[in-house]
Amino acid sequence: MSRILVVDDEKDIVELVSLHLQREGHEVVSVGNGLAVLPMAVKTAPDLIVLDIMLPGIDGVQVHRRLRADTRTRHIPVIMLTARAQTNDRIAGLESGADDYLTKPFSPRELMLRIGAVLRRSQKVVMLAEQRIGEFLLDRKNMSLSISGKLVELTITELKLITTLMANPDVIHSRSELLSAVWGYADDTHSRTLDTHIKRLRDKLGDHGRHIGTLRRQGYLFQSVVGELTDA
Amino acid sequence: MSRILVVDDEKDIVELVSLHLQREGHEVVSVGNGLAVLPMAVKTAPDLIVLDIMLPGIDGVQVHRRLRADTRTRHIPVIMLTARAQTNDRIAGLESGADDYLTKPFSPRELMLRIGAVLRRSQKVVMLAEQRIGEFLLDRKNMSLSISGKLVELTITELKLITTLMANPDVIHSRSELLSAVWGYADDTHSRTLDTHIKRLRDKLGDHGRHIGTLRRQGYLFQSVVGELTDA
């Protein structure tokens, strides 16, 4: 299911862990030398790294830092294995920003559970850095909107509003949905707040404000095509 | 190289276009019936669709709308083929939000050029919807930052600032770089503006403010690990 890189110089541990991981359907890559971790991680692009803090030559924290410093390995979650005796390692493991840690000796079952948890947690959700609908270009990276290449100056509220609408163009967004997405309100569907911001947004968009449609008693929507409202 | 769906009821055109596309290393799928476009697009997930506006039964604009209305095909760029005689189609092709259009008859070379341009333009840049560094969780979707699950209320300026810093943790961001990224300033490296916002940000982060480090005469950085400054 996932590819996991196990870093430990103790062959027994590597074998034990590998066995359990493979039994759960994971692919295992292993390395015993700390200096080989980064190259191996780059080469195999694992979904998770199990990293022993005690390694000959270079310690795990250093290895972890190098992984974090490299763009290619930065996003890979790491579970630290620390020795029971060294309480400091425990702290180091956490402080170094590892996604989780485990104290040796550990039960394979616990490691499996933690790996499962971290993998679940690290299911990265990707989004488009830029979204283009007709003349509209939403730049999520720079948190800005431009129309036909011209930057439109929006306040944070307006930006959140149009971002929500543009996330699903031609789909009706109810008042409560928008209030929830932009303001975090539970319901309160009565005030004029939403209407006012819709108006401000439309004004700033000028002619293109027509892309924001109203469906009476239903909500608002961003229309990718202006004209009559889509019959959807 | 790319998979391209060609939609036209004229077999000559389909063959001509296919020939040229294949010559450039593209994979070609074709459909003659407008109603079959959406299912085919869903099935084959092409990187681009060349769509004739004149189709028997259902016209290209309608087909385009359906493609746009479906989440699975929404992001696929479309090049419209319009007939010379119908000037209105030309406008319809543009207004419908097609990524480009071409008037029949066209030279295969021009179509190839436009396809190349659209493909290049549509190389979607993906980003992580959430970025996690230690206790920090940057939610780009909701434009918010939380630390250990607790939401930190930031102004738009502060948010842009920490977003920029967190985009490349443990990397020094010069004053001019930050001023440019957050404020769009060209240089103006002298005012206290940046310092003030850095301070406000640190204050709001509380203890975690220590993650924002200062490198005298060099700039600021987001440290994934607190303690001494990284020697990088």
Added chain:
DNA sequence: TGTTTGGGTGACGAGACTGTGACGGCAGGA
């Protein structure tokens, strides 16, 4: 046609946000 309901619009005041200048302090170099 009259009534009801829901959205559009404009104005306004409270409060938030921002950029700046003054000043102090620390670090690095002479």
Added chain:
DNA sequence: TCCTGCCGTCACAGTCTCGTCACCCAAACA
């Protein structure tokens, strides 16, 4: 040790932003 340059900190005033209210208008409905 002193000096200089750079950053931290603070206070402040101007501006922006936001939510609300009152009122108007149009659509839906009886």
